[in-house]
Amino acid sequence: MEFEKKILSREIQQYLYESGLTVGSAESCTGGRIAESIIAVPGASTYFKGGIISYTNEIKESLLGVDHQLLEEQTAVCEDVAKAMVKGAIKALDVDFAIASTGTAGPGGGTPDIPVGTIWLACGNAENIVTMKLTEDYGRDINLAIATSKALQMFIDFLKTNMPKREENRKAPVIPVTE
Template structure:
């Protein structure tokens, strides 16, 4: 069984709803979730927040957090995941923000750095994905890691 199918089963079993807040994954998590027949029973929607403006306006990420820690940070994805649950009125959410590449990296945050958050109710877990495997693979890894994190939380 694919991870997105397992996530759906677990969400349905708990009668939980899901939303996504994606930056570098560009809606890829939402696309996988909605590829599962019957996903409308638990998936409410997703926000692709590629710019800081959208992160602040739609996901309620504070301007101070973005200025102090940057878009690619644990602090930002925590606020993104909370914002997704608030805006879309869901029990659970996942969020991603990272540097897919090939450009955009810095010594502190090299290409391939992605912060991921998963949340259900009041529990939030985060992970930092590191290592540049090329843009497409960086994005695919982040999508899979987000789904694995959510699946683990729901078990």
């Protein structure tokens, strides 16, 4: 699993290293594993600005600006909170992109409505956020490893379709020569 995360981190690096664009993380259940994976490759400091481990609702509200009423009505383990965490991380960390995780990794903490293994992942930029819901319970350690890898892969997929085109990739206009 660690080797896979390093490969995913290198792929993220290929998109961001020379782009001038930045990423940060807002993690609840993964507790910094996403950030740890991103910085596993040399040079990550050019594009990874930091992460917020928002393990409690209090931190989700105070540092990421997640609405208290949303947390009360839907709990922290929902798609809307994951999206709010991305928006909050973009603002708090002053980054172009953010990756977020919130869920119940286990072994306890699940409910009939939100069983153990339910994890919401989100990533995006200010204009577009995508989400993914994980629902299988393989035990705490494997749940967190899977969530981390899935979050990194989801971010790579997001970058593939949402990365701004670099100027040097655009063809220069042809200027006719007149005599």
